[in-house]
Amino acid sequence: MTEAFRPYRKLLKRAREISLVSGTAGLLSWDHETYMPPKALAFRAGQLAHFSGQAHRLFTAKKVGDWISACEQHAFAAGSDEAANVREWRRLHDRATRVPARLVEKFLRVCTHSLAAWRAARERSEFNVFKPHLQKVLELNRQMADCWGYQESPYDALLEEYEPGIRAAQLRALFAELRPAIVAILGSAMERSAAVPEDLLNGNYSIAAQQAFNRQVAEAMGFDFEAGRIDTTTHPFCCTVGPGDCRLTTRYNEQNFTRSLYGIMHEAGHGLYEQGLPAEHYGTPLGMSASLGIHESQSRLWENHVGRSPAFWEHWHPVACGHFLELKKFSPAQITAAVNRVSPSFIRVEADQVTYDLHIILRFEIEVKLIEQQLAVADVPACWNEEFEKMLGLKVAKDADGCLQDIHWSKGMLGYFPTYTLGNLNASQLMRQAALDLPALEVELARGEYGALREWLREKIHRQGLRHPPAELMRRATGEPTRSVCHLDFLRKKFAAG
Amino acid sequence: MTEAFRPYRKLLKRAREISLVSGTAGLLSWDHETYMPPKALAFRAGQLAHFSGQAHRLFTAKKVGDWISACEQHAFAAGSDEAANVREWRRLHDRATRVPARLVEKFLRVCTHSLAAWRAARERSEFNVFKPHLQKVLELNRQMADCWGYQESPYDALLEEYEPGIRAAQLRALFAELRPAIVAILGSAMERSAAVPEDLLNGNYSIAAQQAFNRQVAEAMGFDFEAGRIDTTTHPFCCTVGPGDCRLTTRYNEQNFTRSLYGIMHEAGHGLYEQGLPAEHYGTPLGMSASLGIHESQSRLWENHVGRSPAFWEHWHPVACGHFLELKKFSPAQITAAVNRVSPSFIRVEADQVTYDLHIILRFEIEVKLIEQQLAVADVPACWNEEFEKMLGLKVAKDADGCLQDIHWSKGMLGYFPTYTLGNLNASQLMRQAALDLPALEVELARGEYGALREWLREKIHRQGLRHPPAELMRRATGEPTRSVCHLDFLRKKFAAG
Numbered sequence: 001m002t003e004a005f006r007p008y009r010k011l012l013k014r015a016r017e018i019s020l021v022s023g024t025a026g027l028l029s030w031d032h033e034t035y036m037p038p039k040a041l042a043f044r045a046g047q048l049a050h051f052s053g054q055a056h057r058l059f060t061a062k063k064v065g066d067w068i069s070a071c072e073q074h075a076f077a078a079g080s081d082e083a084a085n086v087r088e089w090r091r092l093h094d095r096a097t098r099v100p101a102r103l104v105e106k107f108l109r110v111c112t113h114s115l116a117a118w119r120a121a122r123e124r125s126e127f128n129v130f131k132p133h134l135q136k137v138l139e140l141n142r143q144m145a146d147c148w149g150y151q152e153s154p155y156d157a158l159l160e161e162y163e164p165g166i167r168a169a170q171l172r173a174l175f176a177e178l179r180p181a182i183v184a185i186l187g188s189a190m191e192r193s194a195a196v197p198e199d200l201l202n203g204n205y206s207i208a209a210q211q212a213f214n215r216q217v218a219e220a221m222g223f224d225f226e227a228g229r230i231d232t233t234t235h236p237f238c239c240t241v242g243p244g245d246c247r248l249t250t251r252y253n254e255q256n257f258t259r260s261l262y263g264i265m266h267e268a269g270h271g272l273y274e275q276g277l278p279a280e281h282y283g284t285p286l287g288m289s290a291s292l293g294i295h296e297s298q299s300r301l302w303e304n305h306v307g308r309s310p311a312f313w314e315h316w317h318p319v320a321c322g323h324f325l326e327l328k329k330f331s332p333a334q335i336t337a338a339v340n341r342v343s344p345s346f347i348r349v350e351a352d353q354v355t356y357d358l359h360i361i362l363r364f365e366i367e368v369k370l371i372e373q374q375l376a377v378a379d380v381p382a383c384w385n386e387e388f389e390k391m392l393g394l395k396v397a398k399d400a401d402g403c404l405q406d407i408h409w410s411k412g413m414l415g416y417f418p419t420y421t422l423g424n425l426n427a428s429q430l431m432r433q434a435a436l437d438l439p440a441l442e443v444e445l446a447r448g449e450y451g452a453l454r455e456w457l458r459e460k461i462h463r464q465g466l467r468h469p470p471a472e473l474m475r476r477a478t479g480e481p482t483r484s485v486c487h488l489d490f491l492r493k494k495f496a497a498g
Numbered sequence: 499m500t501e502a503f504r505p506y507r508k509l510l511k512r513a514r515e516i517s518l519v520s521g522t523a524g525l526l527s528w529d530h531e532t533y534m535p536p537k538a539l540a541f542r543a544g545q546l547a548h549f550s551g552q553a554h555r556l557f558t559a560k561k562v563g564d565w566i567s568a569c570e571q572h573a574f575a576a577g578s579d580e581a582a583n584v585r586e587w588r589r590l591h592d593r594a595t596r597v598p599a600r601l602v603e604k605f606l607r608v609c610t611h612s613l614a615a616w617r618a619a620r621e622r623s624e625f626n627v628f629k630p631h632l633q634k635v636l637e638l639n640r641q642m643a644d645c646w647g648y649q650e651s652p653y654d655a656l657l658e659e660y661e662p663g664i665r666a667a668q669l670r671a672l673f674a675e676l677r678p679a680i681v682a683i684l685g686s687a688m689e690r691s692a693a694v695p696e697d698l699l700n701g702n703y704s705i706a707a708q709q710a711f712n713r714q715v716a717e718a719m720g721f722d723f724e725a726g727r728i729d730t731t732t733h734p735f736c737c738t739v740g741p742g743d744c745r746l747t748t749r750y751n752e753q754n755f756t757r758s759l760y761g762i763m764h765e766a767g768h769g770l771y772e773q774g775l776p777a778e779h780y781g782t783p784l785g786m787s788a789s790l791g792i793h794e795s796q797s798r799l800w801e802n803h804v805g806r807s808p809a810f811w812e813h814w815h816p817v818a819c820g821h822f823l824e825l826k827k828f829s830p831a832q833i834t835a836a837v838n839r840v841s842p843s844f845i846r847v848e849a850d851q852v853t854y855d856l857h858i859i860l861r862f863e864i865e866v867k868l869i870e871q872q873l874a875v876a877d878v879p880a881c882w883n884e885e886f887e888k889m890l891g892l893k894v895a896k897d898a899d900g901c902l903q904d905i906h907w908s909k910g911m912l913g914y915f916p917t918y919t920l921g922n923l924n925a926s927q928l929m930r931q932a933a934l935d936l937p938a939l940e941v942e943l944a945r946g947e948y949g950a951l952r953e954w955l956r957e958k959i960h961r962q963g964l965r966h967p968p969a970e971l972m973r974r975a976t977g978e979p980t981r982s983v984c985h986l987d988f989l990r991k992k993f994a995a996g
Contacts, residue, residue, distance in 0.1 A: 039742030227537035244537030
């Protein structure tokens with residue numbers, strides 16, 4: 001009935017058209033990172049700029065604003081699908097119209113070249129190769145922040161892109177609370193890990209065997225390979241090209257199978273969210289993820305709460321031995337201890353659960369300084385290395401292990417990192433609630449049965465799309481908005497108890 | 499100077515915009531055949547329809563016609579870049595404007611589903627799975643032929659898409675000349691091949707070794723892997739996504755490495771043409787290939803005249819032995835004899851050089867009958883099998899080896915097949931001329947040096963783009979338009995002499 005309201009129908013049609021274009025931009029970008037030959041770069045930058053500009057123009061057209069206004073006048077019933085879509089279209093439209101399409105195009109062109117430069121820079125561990133690109137990316141981010149507008153810090157305007165509603169000041173308070181608590185846990189966690197040799201699991205794990213095992217785990221989680229796939233990239237990611245088309249990537253280390261395993265569990269967590277979004281709402285807010293902080297809760301939940309639990313290795317040890325004979329010499333408990341070994345290390349995506357958020361806090365502080373012009377791009381490596389040593393006690397010997405390790409800045413994504421920590425907090429909060437709601441959960445996890453947990457996440461999170469803002473979504477799922485207490489409890493219990 | 503003429507500049511700008519869109523459609527289509535997960539099909543069909551419609555609308559806009567008219571009035575100097583572009587834009591624009599964008603979109607949507615159905619049908623060798631799709635594809639081809647218009651046969655209107663200027667009646671005359679001549683050669687060719695066992699080279703060739711050897715050969719031909727790549731598909735093809743981005747595919751048979759080798763030499767022949775087109779004219783007629791008959795001449799030249807020559811195996815035998823130890827037991831001459839064994843067989847792309855064109859004649863006759871409504875889709879397998887046996891003396895036991903073997907119809911391409919035979923004729927004619935122009939050619943080929951031949955093709959064919967219509971291009975390169983005499987001479991000399 002309500003769909004018969006013409007302006008709403010127009011919006012639905014426009015949303016579908018935009019989704020065709022932005023899904024295609026997704027494929028162009030996936031291909032850029034997986035299979036594109038290097039000499040295609042300049043043309044690809046043109047393509048990405050063209051389609052991003054096109055999607056932007058389609059959404060910011062004056063008549064789209066008129067349709068939204070008409071829908072607001074129409075006053076759809078509170079709690080209806082239409083009301084949620086209109087609320088989010090208004091927010092997204094207001095934000096998008098503040099940025100000219102030409103700036104969006106320029107941003108995409110610059111970022112495509114910047115990504116290629118970062119890859120080369122990371123490979124050679126030469127910050128100078130990346131520096132001029134980071135400079136441009138930063139300037140464009142500042143320009144966009146100015147377009148979007150902000151009250152306290154331009155960083156707020158960037159954050160809004162990834163975590164609607166959150167502000168730098170809130171994060172600063174949250175991190176001020178987290179940091180000392182983590183440091184306190186870290187001491188006893190490291191002590192307990194001292195008995196586990198760092199290279200305990202090191203061996204020779206063929207890539208083919210890793211792929212087979214990872215796939216089996218992802219399938220058990222419920223990732224649908226008829227509607228997705230896994231490829232290899234420099235930096236792992238999850239990307240959706242369209243409904244029924246969600247692509248994960250990872251990288252392999254033949255010495256250590258756990259890197260790609262937890263990489264895939266992480267990305268498949270994202271993938272389950274994407275595959276669980278209601279396909280019938282694809283392209284509209286109801287078919288979109290709520291925020292990156294919610295997205296990262298899904299990845300971190302599967303990676304850490306499921307994948308690094310004793311129950312996981314109880315179940316998967318015999319299967320893993322089928323792929324990797326050398327694992328036979330370990331007990332499930334030994335493997336669990338090894339994958340939970342706590343010790344400061346250089347690479348964020350491979351960091352243990354305790355030190356992980358310290359990596360995020362470091363990036364947050366540097367990003368804010370960059371955006372607020374308190375730090376020059378040329379000084380990033382020095383600043384990074386100094387802060388890293390203060391925070392984690394390690395001397396960074398090469399930038400590939402330091403400020404060049406992550407892809408985000410090269411893709412123009414400043415303001416993204418804090419969502420990982422929000423994801424950790426949300427994951428712990430969700431997992432606590434799931435255990436309350438599903439009395440058999442522990443037994444099921446020990447049997448490698450993930451159906452009930454997945455369906456719980458489907459109902460509470462995935463199928464909600466953007467029906468509620470992220471804080472409200474968390475409140476409805478767990479009884480409270482994102483807080484640090486639950487995650488800290490989890491860390492203490494797991495790493496510092498007894 | 500001339501570029502300062504405003505309508506011409508407008509056309510250049512529009513052409514660049516269209517190339518961004520159609521290059522993207524190229525990637526969507528490549529991905530469909532290589533990596534796309536099956537459940538993405540419906541959305542992908544929507545994407546392909548959307549972008550093909552968009553490219554069509556951009557090119558058929560009224561103002562594009564006005565710009566072309568203004569350029570015609572302007573009368574650019576004969577032989578100038580501008581004159582050639584304007585001539586072809588006029589031809590292409592007149593043709594395109596006869597087809598409504600909605601029909602283009604529908605065609606792409608239908609073909610995307612049809613391709614997926616064909617893959618399933620071929621795998622299971624069940625024509626019925628493909629039948630309803632072929633019916634739709636055929637009807638849409640007929641509709642488009644009616645839009646385009648024709649004088650004698652609707653098939654003429656389809657041919658024009660692949661080989662501008664040629665007509666079914668001309669092909670019929672050509673094939674009437676070729677068929678008995680080929681049959682005459684076939685007798686003695688088979689007699690000479692009788693001494694070579696069919697399975698002489700059969701062995702166990704790992705896919706990794708095949709890939710390594712194929713890549714080495716393609717590199718020696720001059721295919722630029724910084725601007726291209728090779729993937730695996732059901733049906734081999736070559737596709738250009740943009741300047742600096744030309745992608746080949748092949749399939750592997752672990753019993754017989756020559757299938758993928760000659761598949762790659764064929765596709766790399768196409769790839770060299772694409773990579774040799776003048777990048778500065780990308781998106782305009784001067785940057786486009788002249789016709790499919792010219793395109794196939796490049797693939798068949800490298801596959802057959804270079805790859806199946808004694809000189810080829812003189813040079814590559816030791817290299818091949820490095821990849822495939824079991825080839826050590828053969829002499830180069832034995833391998834040459836094996837890859838030139840003449841004997842009727844089921845699969846066109848693997849047919850010997852003598853029987854190859856009989857496969858094409860069969861398809862041509864069936865296509866004409868389908869388009870002219872003298873044959874029902876349901877009767878295709880029976881008609882195919884009957885004609886195949888008449889022509890090649892073999893009973894088709896399953897449709898996967900018969901009418902389901904080729905991808906073309908599933909992608910909507912009726913009228914394409916004859917260009918393979920035109921390609922064969924053109925290849926022989928070009929090779930004869932190259933030998934006259936390059937006195938050291940034979941010596942170089944025996945050394946595996948392909949630079950001079952490639953540069954000759956670059957100058958005579960690749961860099962010409964669509965500067966001349968295909969017949970004129972052949973006349974300029976070889977002194978005469980496409981004729982059968984040279985190819986028949988070549989076949990007689992190679993397969994029936996002495």
